[in-house]
Amino acid sequence: MPSKKSTDPYLHVSNIYAHLMDFISYKWWAKYLYSITKNKLIKNPRVLELAAGNGSLANHLTKIYKNYIVTDISLNMLKHNDGNGRKICCDMIAIPFKTKFDLILSSFDSINYLMSKQKVLQHFKQVKNILSDDGIFTFDTALESNSYKHQKTALNKGRTKGFKFVRKSIFNPKTKIHKNVFTITYPNGKEYLETHTQKIYSFDTFFELAEKSGLYVVNCYKAFSFTKGKATSDRVQFIMKRKA
Ligand SMILES: C[S@@+](CC[C@H](N)C(=O)[O-])C[C@H]1O[C@@H](n2cnc3c(N)ncnc32)[C@H](O)[C@@H]1O
Structure with a gap:
């Protein structure tokens, strides 16, 4: 990749x-x-x-x-x-x-x-x-309860303008770090991984x-x-x- x-x-x-x-x-x-x-x-x-x-x-x-x-x-x-x-x-x-x-x-x-x-x-x-x-x-x-809610819809996928994506949402209650991991496929077929890391205070x-x-x-x-x-x-x- x-x-x-x-x-x-x-x-x-x-x-x-x-x-x-x-x-x-x-x-x-x-x-x-x-x-x-x-x-x-x-x-x-x-x-x-x-x-x-x-x-x-x-x-x-x-x-x-x-x-x-x-x-x-x-x-x-x-x-x-x-x-x-x-x-x-x-x-x-x-x-x-x-x-x-x-x-x-x-x-x-x-x-x-x-x-x-x-x-x-x-x-x-x-x-x-x-x-x-x-x-x-x-x-x-x-806040934290938002992160727990997202765990329920932890995986979703979709497509738009020729791009395909899969999103995984992972919350670590110990570190309070919430990650959204995206796999994005471009219209030309190339696939990229992008992780968004957020801290829940x-x-x-x-x-x-x-x-x-x-x-x-x-x-x-x-x-x-x-x-x-x-x-x-x-x-x-x-x-x-x-x-x-
Ligand atoms: C969830 S998006 C929200 C975008 C927009 N405010 C909205 O409501 O649609 C988070 C945004 O924060 C930006 N961002 C993340 N870290 C940043 C930083 N240190 N300084 C400025 N922008 C930042 C990202 O590039 C992204 O556009």
């Missing part, structure tokens, strides 16, 4: 990502994020989306927010974005901006790609440095690291809802601000 070393974590999955996510309405998601943040934001905010992937959320949010920068560590994911916004390839723990943003966001477990608490702390510190005084930082994160970790980084939690919702998030939720949506 050929496997060219690449630093792009979504080199191959970028080809099938839109298909993997077609169960979700990004239009609805964008409205949800707008509704939980709008009362906390200034007019015409400067927006930075981190780990934006193929920009599906940005394609909707840029209809509301005109000053919007889309970023991701994967150049191939960014290439699959057909929006007109500014796109920059960067790591969310090495954010290359000096200007301040009024809204900084990431979605769909992107923060779980940071494999240590130290990296999450570094990420929070960097976000804090470029968050305007009254700015809002919001992201969602998968405890609910309390985010409060602890926010505190250490100079941020604080304004709200934490059960994701996609307006009810309070809990340690037992599948996924939670944090809203943080800078401490004074």
Whole structure:
């Protein structure tokens, strides 16, 4: 099986990502994020989306927010974005901006790609440095019960645009590491293996690291809802601000 070393974590999955996510309405998601943040934001905010992937959320949010920068560590994911916004390839723990943003966001477990608490702390510190005084930082994160649920649908397969794929989902409750192993067959018959490794943190970790980084939690919702998030939720949506 050929496997060219690449630093792009979504080199191959970028080809099938839109298909993997077609169960979700990004239009609805964008409205949800707008509704939980709008009362906390200034007019015409400067927006930075981190780990934006193929920009599906940005394609909707840029209809509301005109000053919007889309970023991701994967150049191939960014290439699959057909929006007109500014796109920059960067790591969310090495954010290359000096200007301040009024809204900084990431979605769909992107923060779980940071494999240590130290990296999450570094990420929070960097976000804090470029968050305007009254700015809002919001992201969602998968918690442990989400990983157990995925074990039930541990194997799935599909095809899209001539690509075939098989996905295996494996969660290790001891290390709290969740792996998604993709085997992707290109239209020309070549097969590639791509493993996505994510760390599942405890609910309390985010409060602890926010505190250490100079941020604080304004709200934490059960994701996609307006009810309070809990340690037992599948996924939670944090809203943080800078401490004074
Ligand atoms: C599950 S996808 C989510 C993409 C998009 N936010 C969405 O909701 O569809 C995770 C994304 O995180 C990106 N990513 C992983 N590690 C990253 C890092 N250290 N810095 C920036 N982006 C990262 C991946 O390239 C991928 O596009």
